[in-house]
Amino acid sequence: MPNARKIPRTGTPRPRRFEPLTADEARQLLTTAQGHRLHALFELALHTGLRKGELLGLRWEDLDLDAGTAAIRRTLQRTAAGGLTTLPTKTRASKRRIALPARCVHSLKLHREQQQREREAADTSWQPSEHVFTTTRGGPIDPTNLSRAFNTLLRKAGLRRIRFHDLRHSTATLLLEQGVELVVIKELLGHAHIGVTATVYAHVRLRLQRDAIDTLDAALGSPESTETARSDGDERPPCTALVR
Secondary structure (H helix, E strand, C coil): CCCCCCCCCCCCCCCEEECCCCHHHHHHHHHHHCCCCCHHHHHHHHHHCCCHHHHHHCEHHHEECCCCEEEECEEEEEECCCEEEEEECCCCCCCEEEECCHHHHHHHHHHHHHHHHHHHHHHHHCCCCCECCECCCCCECCHHHHHHHHHHHHHHHCCCCCCCCHHHHHHHHHHHHCCCCHHHHHHHHCCCCHHHHHHHCHHHHHHHHHHHHHHHHHHHCCHHHHHHHHHHCCCCCCEEECCC
């Protein structure tokens, strides 16, 4: 009997459920990260939504700490053939310049001083990779090792286990909840089209619309109906999104 012909998959990827950090959880994570040698990385991840590879691929030449900006040009990946390899960002939109919050600029300056001390301690064994985030010997950080460090940090903070990539979703979700326009979030995350951003975070926009409508409904309703609506509550469902 001849082999059955494989039918290629079509359509959009299957949505993947995730639960981004709340603002309280994000603050708890950052508080716990104080004193960690990669504190500046975790802070930068939560404030900018950079991908893991983009964070690990950053070089000091990409940062302008005086102007408070970062140029996202490359990503660090582990490949089957070449091990840890620096590659260009995957799309034209991924290559971008982003603004850095003042607290991230401050943390990066402290991180640079710490790295200089590690360079002096390593002496001749230092690996001059010029990456912003390195091992204690100056080499690039393996993405798998960063995930392990992140999981350890979550346990120490007493938070539920999430993927490192969910920090990116957390950034976008928290920005949307603060009323930041979708086009600004699209540029920050480096999505190719705003439709991608809109699709990925449709659940957040729908929830914000519901909150707005409920607020208007309460304002236009009678005192009795307003009190009833407040007592009912609104349980926050888990998020469903296309992972990007």
